[in-house]
Amino acid sequence: MTIRRMLLCWGTALAVASASAQDGLPGAPEENGLQPVSTTVYINTSDILNNGRTESLGIAITSGAHVVVGWEDDSPTPADAPMDHLGATWTLIDTLGEWVTPETEIVARHPDYAGATAYRRFLSFFRPDGSPTPGTGMWGPKIKANPFGDGFGMGVTGWAVADEIHELEAFDAGLRQDSPYVQLLNNAGEPLGVLTGVPAAYHQRDGGIRIGDWHYLANGNIVIAGESRQDADLEAVFGGPAPNRHVIVRVVSPTGEEVRATQLASSDSSARGEMWHGLAVTRNGFAVRFSDNGAGVIRLFNNDGTPVGDNINLGELAEEPIAGTGGRGDGVGFHGNGEDAYAAVATGVDAEERRRVWVTVINADGTRRWTRDVSDDVELGTVGRCDVGIDGQGRVVVVYNGTLLTADSPSVVYGRLFAADGAPLGGTFYVSELEMPDPVTLVSRNPRVAFRNDTVAVTWESENIEPGTRVVAARMFVVPVKPGSIESVGLTRIVPDTVIINQDLDALGNWEPYVSVLGTSTFLVEGNAFARDTSDQQRYVVALQPAAGGAMRTVEGFYADNGTPFADAINASRQNGNPGRVAGDRRPGGVHYVVGGETSVHTLEPFQSGNRWAGGFDRLDNGRYATIQTFRLDTATLEPTPVTLALDSASGRVTSGFAPGPEISRFGGDVAFLSNGNVLSVVDDRSGNLGEGATMVATVFTPEGAVVKESFAVAPGQIWANVAAYQGGFAIRANGMLHFFDNAGNSQGDPVDQNTSGHSFDRGRGDGTRIAAHINSPYVFLTGKVTDAPVVRVAAWDARDRSFVAVADVSEGGFRGDFDRAVVASDALNRVVVSWVARPEGYEQNQVAARVLELDGTAKSFRPLTASFLPFINESQAGAIRTIQMSVALTTRQILVAAKGEINLQNQPAQGANSPREINFYTVISHPDPKDDPTPPAGGGDVVPRLSVTRAGGSVTVTSEPQPLPAGFVLELGPTVNGPWAPQVGANSPVTVPIGTEPAVFLRARR
Incomplete structure (x- = not known):
C-alpha cells in the first residue's frame, strides 16, 4: 500500500x-x-x-x-x-x-x-x-x-x-x-x-x-x-x-x-x-x-x-x-x-x-x-x-x-x-x-x-x-537555507578566485586540483596541465600560494634528474590521467613538500641517472605508475629545490618480474607528511607484486627518499584519496574500514568500521567520502553525503584507542539541493572545513559549498563555526558559472578552497563564464576563529617565533616573540624581499633600524 x-x-x-x-x-x-x-x-x-x-x-x-x-x-x-x-x-x-x-x-x-x-x-x-x-x-x-x-x-x-x-x-x-x-x-x-x-x-x-x-x-x-x-x-x-x-x-x-x-x-x-x-x-x-x-x-x-x-x-x-x-x-x-x-x-x-x-x-x-x-x-x-x-x-x-x-x-x-x-x-x-x-x-x-x-x-x-x-x-x-557569500558568515577574502594555470584550452575530464599546506606559510595547489607545446599531452604543476596573501607562483610538479623543471609530456599511455597529489610538512617552519602523479619517467631521458630503472622489474615501454618527488621550498622566494629524484612509489625496489599492463599503479590514494617529518605514499597498485588485482599499497619514506617502511598491502580494492596523518601515525580508509598505523607503518589493531558512527556513509573507494586529520591531533575525521538522507555529515574517531567520538550534520536541513561528493580538512585545533558539491535551490548549475565546524573531543560533539556558504566569488544562480570537484586545506588562520569548473576570469560572475572548460582555480579566505598553531615546529622545540614591528621617532624596532629568538633561529637582513639575505651581526632580537632615505631593509627570522 x-x-x-x-x-x-x-x-x-x-x-x-x-x-x-x-x-x-x-x-x-x-x-x-x-x-x-x-x-x-x-x-x-x-x-x-x-x-x-x-x-x-x-x-x-x-x-x-x-x-x-x-x-x-x-x-x-x-x-x-x-x-x-x-x-x-x-x-x-x-x-x-x-x-x-x-x-x-x-x-x-x-x-x-x-x-x-x-x-x-x-x-x-x-x-x-x-x-x-x-x-x-x-x-x-x-x-x-x-x-x-x-x-x-x-x-x-x-x-x-x-x-x-x-x-x-x-x-x-x-x-x-x-x-x-x-x-x-x-x-x-x-x-x-x-x-x-x-x-x-x-x-x-x-x-x-x-x-x-x-x-x-x-x-x-x-x-x-x-x-x-x-x-x-x-x-x-x-x-x-x-x-x-x-x-x-x-x-x-x-x-x-x-x-x-x-x-x-x-x-x-x-x-x-x-x-x-x-x-x-x-x-x-x-x-x-x-x-x-x-x-x-x-x-x-x-x-x-x-x-x-x-x-x-x-x-x-x-x-x-x-x-x-x-x-x-x-x-x-x-x-x-x-x-x-x-x-x-x-x-x-x-x-x-x-x-x-x-x-x-x-x-x-x-x-x-x-x-x-x-x-x-x-x-x-x-x-x-x-x-x-x-x-x-x-x-x-x-x-x-x-x-x-x-x-x-x-x-x-x-x-x-x-x-x-x-x-x-x-x-x-x-x-x-x-x-x-x-x-x-x-x-x-x-x-x-x-x-x-x-x-x-x-x-x-x-x-x-x-x-x-x-x-x-x-x-x-x-526552514529554507540559501547559502550566502563568505561575507554572509563573517569571513573575509584574502586571495580572490585565482586560476592555477590558463593555457586557453579546455581541461581533460579527469583533471581536478588537490591541495595541502606547508607549515603555516604556504598553500600548495596541484593541477594537471598540458605539456609544453602540446594540446593533448599531460604534465603536472603546483601553485605556491602564501597563506597570508600575496602573489602566487606556479612551478612544475616534477623536476628532471639534473634539478631543472620538467614541462614536457610525462605519461606514456594515459593523457586524461588521474589528478596528481601534493602534501606539505604541516609542522610550523616546515620546508618540505611532496608531489605525486602517474608518470612514465622511466621512458624519459632526463630521468635516467643512477640506473634506477634497471633493477629487474619491467615497466614496459608504455607503463605508468604512481611517482613521487620531494622538494624543499624557500618560503620567502617560493623557489623549490628537488630533494629526491622522481621515484616509483610502490615498485621502485622490486627486482624482478614485469608489469601486467600499462596501468602499474596510480593515484589512487594520496601522499602525506607524518608528524615526524617522514613521507607517506598510498597508491592503488595494479602491478601484482603485493596482491591480485587492485591493491591498496602504502610506503613510508624519509624526505630524502630513503625507505622507512617498504611497500605493504593495506587491503584489496581501489582507493581514492582517503589517507590522513594524525599525531603519531596515519589512517587509511579502505572499503568502509579505517585502518590505523603508527608513524613507522605498524598496524595499531583491527580496522574500525565507519558504521560505528551510526550513520550510513558510502563504502566505495572514496570519490565522495573522504577522511582528514592533523599531525597535532589524535582525531580522524570522515565526511560524505550519507546514503539514506539528503545530508552531508562529518564524523570523528580517536586514533589513540580507535573509538568513535562524535558525528554531526554539516549541511543544514533547509539547504536543499542535489549533493555530490564531499571533502574535509582539519587544523591543529580540531576545526574542520567540509566542502561539497551542491545545486542549491534556484541555481541552474552545481556550486561548491562549505561549512566550518569545531570538534570538542571532551564533550564528544561538534559545534558549527559558520553556516553553509559558497566560498568562491564565482557563483551565480543563472548562466554557465559552475564549480565542482573541490579540495580544501587550512591553517589555524586561513582556509583554501580549490575546484574546477567554468568561471569568469575577471571574477565578474554576473557577466557569465568565459574560462576554458573545467579550469582549475582556488581562493583563500579567513578562518572564522583565527588562532596560533600549537603544533611543535619542524626541527624540534615547541615555539615558532613571530615578528612584530613598532615605530618610535625616526626608527622602527623589530621584536620577536619570544625574546630572544628560539635556539637555531637568526634574524637576516636583505635589500629586497627576495634577498640576498645576510645574518644580522651582534644581535638576534630586537633589531632597531633607522628610518631615512637609505634603501629599504627587509628582515626575516630563519632557522
Missing part, C-alpha cells in the same frame, strides 16, 4: 479556491517561513489498518533525517482481533512522505493466540531475539529521537508486555499492572533493547505507574518519568504528608543499568503530581513538566539526575497565567532543543476573554528567554491542543488546532514560526494544503510537532480523508 496523499472525497478544489480568495486568514506555510517538502500524507487509512480510535500521537525526526510517527488505535474487540490492536505503534517515513519501515511479519506469542501472524509497517516492541511483537498489552505511546546521535524509541504504559516478551515475566510477576517501558531502536528501526521505567521490586508494589515521558540524555543515558498511582509511596518513600499521585524520574543506561535511582520529580512532596508528556533535554541536563496541584510547573535536573533548584511555575515565569495552564500536559507542549533551551506552549483565555496560544522559551538554567502570544495576527474562536518544537539554534515552531472568528470553518491545524529572539518569521499559517479554513473542510485536531536541523514535521488527527474517521496525517517542511 502507498501512503494516501490527496482527498479522495468532496471539497478539495473548493477549499483551495475559497481559502486563497479570502483576506485576513492564515496563509500558506511557504509564504510564512516554512517550505513544504511533502504534501499531506495520510498514514493509517482504513485500507491499511484503522480501528476508528486513533489518538495519542507523537512525532520525532531522527539524526538520519527520517520521521517517526507514533499513535494509539485500539481495536474495538481486541479479543476477537488481537493482531489489529495497536495500543502503541510507530512507523518511519522520509521527509518526502514515503515509507521507510518495510512490510514486516509480526508473529504473536501470547498464549491465547500464539502463532497468529500479521504483515504491516506499523510496529511496536521487539523481543530479545529481534522479532517484533503485536501492539497488545501496552498503550499511550511517547515518541522520541536522540538529539545527540543515532536512534529513536517509543515509550509506553505497559500492562501485559510480558505476554509477548516472555523475558519480562519475572519483572511483571503476573501482576499485569501499568508500568513504564521504553523500546530503543537505531535509525534504521532495528531494536536495541527494552528498558523498564522502575526496578522490578518497585513495579511489584501495589498500584500502577503510567509513563509520563522519557528522553535521551547528552551523556548517552536515558531518563524515564512516570506518573505513579502507587499513592502510598508519596508518604512512605518520599516523605510527603499523605498518600497521593506523584511524578517520579529514573536515569538508566541504554542497557538498563540504573544510573540514578527513582526519585520524586517535584520539590514539593505535599502536592499532587500528574504528567502526560513533558520531558525535555538540553546538552547539560533535562527538565520535567508536570502538574503541581493543577499548575503547570517544570523542574530542572543535571544529566546525572541531580535536581537543580525547586519547581518553577510556568505562569509566574512567563508573567502570563495562560503559560501555566494545561494540567498534566495532554494538550500542551514542552520540548528542549538538545543544546541550551526549552520551549513551553499552552492555550487559554486572557483577561479580555480572548482565546490565546502562549509560548515561552526558557534558558537551560531556568530563566526566561522570551514569551509571547503565538497568533496575535488572527482572531481565534476556539483553541484545542497545541505543541511546540525548538531547534538547536533556538528557533521555535508552534502548532495548534482551532477555529477562527473570521472564517466559517471547523477546527483546522495552524502554526507559526519564530526566530531565536522571538520575532515572527512570518504570520500564522495553515499546516495542510488540503485542510484550510473553509466550510467544506472537516475536523483536524491534536497536532504534534518536531523541529530539527531546519526540518519541521507535523502530525495530527484528520477526518478529511475518511469523514468521521480519525486518520494520522503528517506533513514535512524545511
